[in-house]
Amino acid sequence: MKQVLKESKKYRINTIISFIGIGISVLYSVCEASCTYLKGSIFSVDLKYMGIFYMGMLIVFNLLKKDLIFLSLLSLGLGAEIYLIGFQLKNSAYCYYCLAFGAAVLALFLLNFNRAKKAFIVLFLVLGIILFLIFFQGVVTPLYAEEIVLPSFGDGKIKVRIYTDYFCGPCGSLEPDIEKIIKNLVKDGVINVTFIDTPIHKHTSLYAKYFLFILKGKNEFNHAIHSRAALFEAARLKITEEEKLKEFLKKRKIEFSLFDVKPTLSLMNSFLKEDRVRATPTCVILNGERNSFTGVKDITEALNRLK
Secondary structure (H helix, E strand, O other), X not given: OHHHHHHHHHHHXXXXXXXXXXXXXXXXXXXXXXXXXXXXXXXXXXXHHHHHHHHHHHHHHHHOOOXXXXXXXXXXXXXXXXHHHHHHHHHOOOOHHHHHHHHHHHHHHHHHOOHHHHHHHHHHHHHHHHHHHHHEEEEEOOOOHHHOOOXXXXXXXXXXXXXXXXXXXXXXXXXXXXXXXXXXXXXXXXXXXXXXXXXXXXXHHHHHHHHHHHHHHOOOHHHHHHHHHHHHHXXXXXOXXXXXXXXXXXXOOOOOOOOOOHHHHHHHHHHHHHHOOOOOOEEEEEOOOXXXXXXXXXXXXXXXXXX
């Protein structure tokens, strides 16, 4: 009798967790703030719809008390989740909905694990990994890629990333010093340069947003240089309120257009992590190998050597 009650309770919990899994997939599909980077499909079906179908199948076989089929689906799903977590770790792009769904699959697997069927479980777990290894199509590209306005200029093979903070004194003196060098390197097709605003100071995030707002209408190299000079001037004047910054830009006849900058800032954050930037100004040069330079003198010399 106790065994029957225990089995009945397990079936109820299986159903509840499976419905939670469906809820996670539905939330993922309707939430505007869902995964910025990670998306994928298998057999050309988006993972969020595959997740709903998968949990629906678990509910059906659980209600029918087809324990072996239920366990095989769980093992298959756990293998798939192991692959997907590895994919996220490899690309440093994490989807919390995906991780929550994986936690639901793991909870079901642990609840229904049968030691006597270890070989059977391992077989389907490995099969799940292999299926996703062969058929999974994943991309690590922002969903709103058309809204990315990256301050990146030039067609050169050498990539240069310049990290500065508008409220950093040495940064303010660096950009005028290297402006001519950068212009010539871009013009001659030597480099591709990206300006990345680094939020060391608490007000830099505001300036970083408005730099992107400025580029939204006119993302050209000379316009970017001119606009950055104006923003450095505003920082020297200690303008820290948004309305006053708007007025300053309007007086300088610098137009800007508001838009969602989160995808661009997320991409810049990935550069900050990749290049391990800890101070400003910093210049990272990617030319077969990664070299990092800090300070006005070292950065200027490094850029001059590229000529």
